[in-house]
Amino acid sequence: MHPYLYAQENPDKPAVIMASSGAVETYGELDKASNRMAHLFRSEGLQIGDTVAVLLDNHPNFFDFAWGAQRAGLYYVAIPSRLTAAEVSYILSDSGASLLVSAESKRSVVNELRKLNPDVTQYIYGIEDGRAMEPALAAMPDTPIDDERHGTDMLYSSGTTGRPKGVRIAFPEDENIAAPNAMVTMAQAAFGFQPGCIYLSPAPLYHAAPLRWCMTVHKMGGTTIIMERFDPEQALALIEKYKVDVSQWVPTHFNRMLKLPEEVRAKYDVWTLKSAVHAAAPCPVPVKEKMIDWWGPVLMEYYAGSEGNGFTFINSADWLEHKGSVGKALIGTVRICDEDDNEVAAGEEGQIYFEGGNPFSYHNDPEKTKAASNKHGWTSLGDVGKVDEDGFLHLTDRKSFMIISGGVNIYPQEIENLLVTHPKITDAAVIGAPDEDMGEKVVAVVQPSDMADATPEFAQELEAYLRETLSGVKVPRQIDFRAELPREATGKLYKRLLRDEYWGKTGSRIV
Template sequence: MHPYLHAQENPDKPAIIMAGTGEVETFAELDQASNRFAHLYRSEGLQIGDTVAVFLDNHPGFFDIIWGAQRSGLYYVAIPSRLTAAEASYILSDSGATMVISSDTKLAVLDELLNLNPDVTQYVYGADDDRALEPALAAMSDTPIADQRHGTDMLYSSGTTGRPKGVRIPFPENEDIGQPNALVAIAQGAFGFTPGCTYLSPAPLYHAAPLRWCMTVHKLGGTTIIMEKFDPEQALGLIEKYQVNVSQWVPTHFNRMLKLPEEVRAKYDVSSLKSAVHAAAPCPVPVKEKMIDWWGPVIMEYYAGSEGNGFTYISAPDWLAHKGSVGKALLGTVRICDEDDNEVAAGEEGQIYFEGGSPFSYHNDPEKTKAASNSHGWTSLGDVGKVDEDGFLYLTDRKSFMIISGGVNIYPQEIENLLVTHDKVADAAVIGAPDEDMGEKVVAVVQPMDMANATPEFAQELEAHLRQTLSGVKVPRQIDFRSELPREATGKLYKRLLRDEYWGKTGSKIV
């Protein structure tokens, strides 16, 4: 069901609750606000198939904008809120957006954007100039526009390995704004989301998963609790306060909650949780084991991308029987291929492809679109993995992150997963750095829980920790310490920035 139907049937039910302020928006208010945005888009000349951009932190009006675009037949682009003007300008230009909506917290960046993209109309929450959004919305009707049509997102990759790629998915042939979609079916059938559920969203809304899962909950008539910024103890408190029963996480969230003192974790009742879904990066096996021990068999995992070309799923019981797996395909068929596009046997590593998934293209980049497919027409997100005899998929790492040292292929994820299980490690990244003899050497960049531990002695302790499990070729030849790693709030690591630094490249930027 579309949120407007819930507004008719249950108008006073909260659709959105902001975690920090407690601000509530009901389904009736969400419906009215999204209608006003739809009229605003039409008044500015945006027609079916056009593009609007959202450049916001986790703001109370975020979904007013998005649902307004969804019912106006627009593509809506969520720009990561921490980008510079130059980086945001690239996405505006590449996507063809003719309007961007933001807030007064970003006025300095918006002023630069106005110079870089003078033809893109700006509307700004809290502005005191002609960009002010509130008076413009107040002048609009809160009833539906005459030409409602189903729109959809156009999301950009997080740019961990280069410039972000815009994923443009064709509009559904059915124009009905309330038509069902695959994610609603997956949420109910696999993850146990129920009508009227209460969902905690701890991640930035501009990312694909939080955006799409929150909209799915709205379609189910449920309430979304939106954290303005993730805090591990606050997340536990919100689960208890609102009796949250469904949620979505990344492994970094799990790791940070597990690093809380035991007495802090024990303070909060999380027994209301029926489904704690995680994705975005491989979860270290010990971390997931501890989460299942703590929260019970409610930890569920999937593997997918903004491209929507495939989707795998695994429940907690299946994971305990296939530790480290991301499950079996619910959308598409998993194929593991070698460099010549030949499918490999069970247990052998290769590039992960999906056969029969949804079609997609990278906007304005036919070469990247072509590179995402192999000779069979199967599509890939660029990850490497294997399938076991039972058909369960395991991720090894990004193909582009692979280190070749002395002719041996080394995947950093395995080393990173071991490092973060150490009690004194908050975060870790492993990269390949230049080496005269070996071509590349393995380097670990570690964020300690306490920077007082950033010593040669601790580096030796970590090396000994790794040697208990890893072969010598995988043990880092160099361990460096940082107070913080360049990790996106969605949990993705900007490993390219670290790699460029060690390879002496300059001018590298997060885009």
């Protein structure tokens, strides 16, 4: 399975449709463009096993780059488009990328990178100097290179708790660019994707899930609808317009669609959806309940990471019987361990490990790679959870986010999940801040739907709301307000930034 096969069978079929502009790239056009890209890489001396990088928003030519690198046998690094020049420079240096593809909208960043990474060749869409991509590609053949070989992505962690780390996975043993793919098998068997499906992608393509799922759809001859940026009403309109049957989301998307007025939600026909896949962050139980009530039993959830060391899955029917679960393992065996790496009984919390999953390493960081394994050789993404009596995994939180207040372990996720169900709250983050008596105190940083509600009186209202459900030790001792939280467009929250800020200052404040 590979896009070039569909280019031969049906060259005029849309492979990519940009949601806002309506720009279409057919399979025939994608095949020729990716061939030109592969030739460009070879013309720059890039050989099998080398590394290239891309710094683009959800751009119409994103997949020209990705499929060009895939068929040239390269590692391709998708860099978050909102990073600063210094942050991009770190990833370029760490990954060993020798060529960067970008666009005119990133001109200020890439110009700075010419000084920071002078040895990295640049090609840029939409400019007219010597780095211009369009004329360089036009000069290349649109036929395959002679030495095609299956390459793969090299993705970086989101850096929510520190500097991002690259996950470098060995190339597939089968060099054939159209070799069978585990994601295709999983998409069909578990998630219900069918050949020729219509897939809506509302998230940034530089993130692991959107990039990999979109390329999986291309391997199946489907059409990907790419949102340039997420808008809750536009997402519903796109489902109706294109009769979308499969999609991939994060819980933040669900919450923002649910906060639309009822009359707006009711305007759109979403009944073509057969599979709404979600991951990246735990979904609050009330949010998922409402989504299933609205869209029907089409929600499919998984738990995994860029590392690929394990994978759990749950459909709507099983979730309704095990609310809050992220399912059972399809890759690896779930093990829950205590601080001494001993497996704990069902129902007891501990760090989540996968036994027998896919091996991985963090690029240039043997210590972090070693720390991801326990004495049994099982590997972990650093999350905490438990397995119920029926073997379904439930996430508690990331171990690094745990708050220790007066000797009591408090996991923020439970508090955050409750806060976002409040009708006046759009987003929330809970962190530990320094406290002289308790060591740490629970602080909630809240994004209200209307900043006019950012008052001490509303903070008191939220405290009373939380006390109805939570024990006193979990109720935040401080509630602050922000117009926006530092959340990546992929749904990941940059909690590190909030923690760093609060550990540098104390005292209540309304921002």
